[in-house]
Amino acid sequence: MFVSDPKEARDTDVAAIAALDEPTRRRLYDHVVRQGAPVSRDEAATALGLARQTAAFHLDRLADQALLDVVYERRTGRAGPGAGRPAKLYRRSAKQIAVSLPDRRYELAGRLLAQAVEESAATGTPVQEALHRKAEELGTQLGEPGSAGLFSLLEQYGFEPRHEQTGAIALHNCPFHALARDHTHTVCTMNLHLLRGVLEGLGERDYQARLSPTTGHCCVRLEPPT
Incomplete structure (x- = not known):
């Protein structure tokens, strides 16, 4: 049965939406969700003309708000010793956000x-x-x-x-x-x-x-x- 704390859920959704109010963060989010596969920090930075450190900061903020999921993949196609560390990648999360005023259920x-x-x-x-x-x-x-x-x-x-x-x-x-x-x-x-x-x-x-x-x-x- 569906029972949760709706105020807490709404506050979380409001925080997530507020996170998108920052222009660079919104551009990164829009870029990631348009891609057919998870995106690395370097790929996002290059696509939007950002410093890698800036892209990484905002991508992690989006992940903290559950707007993006983080996955780890080896881009080399190799496995085992010498294959290198998996890359940190970002993709759209399954989270659905709905905020309405007045409150609706x-x-x-x-x-x-x-x-x-x-x-x-x-x-x-x-x-x-x-x-x-x-x-x-x-x-x-x-x-x-x-x-x-x-x-x-x-x-x-x-x-x-x-x-x-x-x-x-x-x-x-x-x-x-x-x-x-x-x-x-x-x-x-x-x-x-x-x-x-x-x-x-x-x-x-x-x-x-x-x-x-x-x-x-x-x-x-x-x-x-x-």
């Missing part, structure tokens, strides 16, 4: 929807019923003992929670905004069950998740029990 929604479709095909369960169960299971898992408190967890997953004078928690951002706009009932009820699961996992009894669509807010509110 489309991958999370996509996983839940795919799991629901697969379960429906395998068992005959209506897709919506499977989706609600999968969402609630994930929410319960996110709220397992040892996780952050409710408010912190909501912040981590991009809901932008705000306490209201009524005692409710309003969610000022929908992490599934575009999906909810085009498929309102499906996505909002999925979100409702996700947040019900979070409350259940945390053992939170001071709030109940309820649908309360409001312009500019998430469709779900957390309200004191009535």
